[in-house]
Amino acid sequence: MFGLKSESILKLDEEYHELGDYAGKESRWCPGCGDNAILAATQKLCRDKQLAPEKTVFVSGIGCAARFPHYMGTYGFHGLHGRALPVAQGVKIRRPDLNVFVNMGDGDCCSIGTAHWIHAIRMNMKMVAMLHDNNIYGLTKNQASPTTPIGRNTATTPHGSLLKAMNPLTVTLGVTNVSFVAQVVEWIPDLLYKVIEQAFNHKGFAFVRILQRCPHFMPTLWDQLLANPDNLAVLDSENGVQLSDATAKVYKTRIAHDNSDLHAARQIASLEDKVPLGILYRDESVPTYDELKRPRRLHAPELAEAVLNKSFDRFGIFPNNAGPIGD
Numbered sequence: 001m002f003g004l005k006s007e008s009i010l011k012l013d014e015e016y017h018e019l020g021d022y023a024g025k026e027s028r029w030c031p032g033c034g035d036n037a038i039l040a041a042t043q044k045l046c047r048d049k050q051l052a053p054e055k056t057v058f059v060s061g062i063g064c065a066a067r068f069p070h071y072m073g074t075y076g077f078h079g080l081h082g083r084a085l086p087v088a089q090g091v092k093i094r095r096p097d098l099n100v101f102v103n104m105g106d107g108d109c110c111s112i113g114t115a116h117w118i119h120a121i122r123m124n125m126k127m128v129a130m131l132h133d134n135n136i137y138g139l140t141k142n143q144a145s146p147t148t149p150i151g152r153n154t155a156t157t158p159h160g161s162l163l164k165a166m167n168p169l170t171v172t173l174g175v176t177n178v179s180f181v182a183q184v185v186e187w188i189p190d191l192l193y194k195v196i197e198q199a200f201n202h203k204g205f206a207f208v209r210i211l212q213r214c215p216h217f218m219p220t221l222w223d224q225l226l227a228n229p230d231n232l233a234v235l236d237s238e239n240g241v242q243l244s245d246a247t248a249k250v251y252k253t254r255i256a257h258d259n260s261d262l263h264a265a266r267q268i269a270s271l272e273d274k275v276p277l278g279i280l281y282r283d284e285s286v287p288t289y290d291e292l293k294r295p296r297r298l299h300a301p302e303l304a305e306a307v308l309n310k311s312f313d314r315f316g317i318f319p320n321n322a323g324p325i326g327d
């Protein structure tokens with residue numbers, strides 16, 4: 001009896017994944033880089049949800065944020081600039097059983113990857129898409145990205161960026177079939193974790209914009225938000241994110257918001273005097289691409305075999321024109 005008990009305890013231990021099971025290589029991000037906080041929150045989520053590492057995939061493009069898959073102890077695909085989303089969609093369409101996460105920078109997603117971004121929203125395939133938005137190209141050293149603030153001196157705009165920054169939230173909220181949009185900052189761990197968790201629980205394409213510190217190229221970018229928490233407004237919704245007491249004591253500014261109201265979400269996303277945090281929009285009724293595409297008739301083993309045999313028969317040589325056996 002004792003032996004049996006030990007075996008069952010051993011079995012349970014083997015199945016439980018520790019935080020360390022989700023750790024990949026040692027991070028090479030700069031000290032103080034906000035990507036480290038996003039990594040920590042994501043690893044914690046994987047542990048809390050007990051996601052099987054062999055059933056979990058992180059897909060990225062190119063940039064500092066795109067090193068994410070290397071630092072996870074799961075499967076990963078570090079791809080081409082701007083192309084993380086089509087790769088992730090390819091993974092998901094062939095292996096719907098896998099947990100798919102996408103990590104993109106602002107240059108990656110909002111510049112070269114824009115077309116993929118828009119169509120990924122429209123196709124609404126289940127995955128968590130994290131936009132690590134530090135308002136700059138970091139890896140290629142300080143070029144203006146679509147979210148760089150107007151007037152900012154960068155390597156490509158030495159006299160100041162000429163264009164007003166793109167707002168990734170309003171862009172996402174403007175696309176047909178949008179089903180989940182959230183915004184968070186990486187320096188509030190409680191909120192960061194809970195927003196990513198809600199994104200993971202969503203049934204379709206969950207887009208999370210994460211305002212991220214880049215102390216190397218943009219050391220003062222978020223100073224006003226860091227110095228005065230009242231510049232951040234946490235969205236108060238019945239089915240939104242509930243802050244811990246400790247976080248709620250620091251971040252007191254709230255906006256009451258019905259996150260099923262797309263028009264209200266767009267208005268909040270356009271605010272210029274406050275940075276809204278939490279879930280701006282969620283609609284679980286939008287069908288995913290999987291639900292819309294034709295039933296997988298070919299995936300039934302007997303049908304797959306029949307199709308395969310039919311193909312082989314095309315190349316068969318039969319005596320006396322007898323045709324394939326069984327004809």
Ligand code: SF4
Nearest residue numbers: 029030033064138214
């Ligand atoms: Fe992070 Fe900026 Fe360093 Fe890149 S350059 S690793 S974004 S701090």
Ligand code: MG
Nearest residue numbers: 105106134136
């Ligand atoms: Mg960037």
